[in-house]
Amino acid sequence: MRQQFDVAERVRQVIGEAGCTQREFARRVVMDPSKLSRSLSGSRRFTVAELARIADAGNVDAGWLLGTTTDGATDGGAGRADGGAAGAPRPPAPTAPPDSGRPLQIVRETVRLIAERGFHAVRVADIAAACDTSTATIHYHFPGRAELLEAAVRWCMDEDTARRAARIAEADDAREELRQLIALQTPYTERQRQQWLVWMDLWAEAARSTAIGRLHADFYQQWRRTVAEVIRRGIEQGVFRAVDPQFSALRLTALIDGLAIQVLATGPGAGGTTAEAMDIACNAYVDTELTARRSGADAAGPTADQPGP
16 A cells, blocks of 8 residues: 555656646546546556556656666656666657657547547557557557557547537637537538547447447536536526526437538538538527527517427
């Protein structure tokens, strides 16, 4: 138990010297922030693969993190690897900042290959070739294909959550928040199309009840709760009618999903559903089903004998 505490303290030192938040450091080492937090508190042990990535990101010796070596410290730093240490040779420290280093490159190339080929068609050898490196280097950062694919999925989710938060922060009211979220989910750009292709594969995994699929299912519930919360705020602000936020979020997210699949089913300019048509249709749903009427009989919304638009 004492050794586990010492490891956590050394990791805290590495994070402190990295000059970033704990969450940002988790992103740099492609680790779930909640797992990092639990490991630092002592309620969870770091895995060997996680410690290897932390050592690489902090340019420290993995043996120092584990407490098995004491040499190698330089300039008062946290057991720097450049002092030399016993054990297996480590690859040279990346010259780029950790958030654009080898682990992130590997994850990004994995996401791209999943979008291009499908979840089950991506091999570690393919990822190594895309990164212009060896499979040994890939396994240095990620012990197995399953861990690598999970890291890629989590990175996609983290990126999506960050973009979603940024879009909402720019909006003046809940109606504009929904417009921003719809725009974020509409596959206009190549990056958005890539993200959707990954999501489509993950839905198939969720249908098969795999571990990756369950991870995606949990994330999707978070996304739907976000939409429901925006609708709830809109009701409080008076920009939306008094609807059931959960049921309206269910309908809107289903509309977004179905239209996005139609957009992806045909390439740009091939005559299928366009991203522009999807955007218009989703916003039309918000206008007709959610937006509050401001005057006259419409103020209360459709009645039983007066169907809505």
